[in-house]
Amino acid sequence: MVQYQPAHLDASFAALSDATRRGVLEQLGRADASITELADKFHMTLTGMKKHVGVLEEAGLVTTEKVGRVRTCKLGPRRLEEETAWIERYRQLWAARFDELDNVLEELTRKEKVDGRKNGK
Structure with a gap:
């Protein structure tokens, strides 16, 4: 790390x-x-x-x-590598969380469609 x-x-x-x-x-x-x-x-x-x-x-x-x-x-001589790495670490964390949220939403949408068919709608 x-x-x-x-x-x-x-x-x-x-x-x-x-x-x-x-x-x-x-x-x-x-x-x-x-x-x-x-x-x-x-x-x-x-x-x-x-x-x-x-x-x-x-x-x-x-x-x-x-x-x-x-x-x-x-x-100056600094190129912000450490700052970029710090930001990238959190960008990846949030990207993973949003990907997981997408999966949950897709699953809920799929279940709603299946439930709707069962209730004759």
Whole structure:
């Protein structure tokens, strides 16, 4: 069984829980950007964007580099493999439960049809 580091997963899921941070990741997937460019794109203050980038950076999802007065952001080295494995485990669990529910419903439907024929309907 895969062992997960709870703090690591907590940081990742906390970072991904915010729509702005997910948007930043999508933007950085297209091209590196400065914090100023990101703040402009998302219509927020530099301070607000710095906080979002800091959360993403703490989770290892973004790296920043300061050259002169410009801090450039790019996607970090993490590829979310552990998070994907965690989600997949629960996706499989729920898929199996829904498959079983389908089987129960099919059986109930079959019994209803048989009972209906016995009652002359």
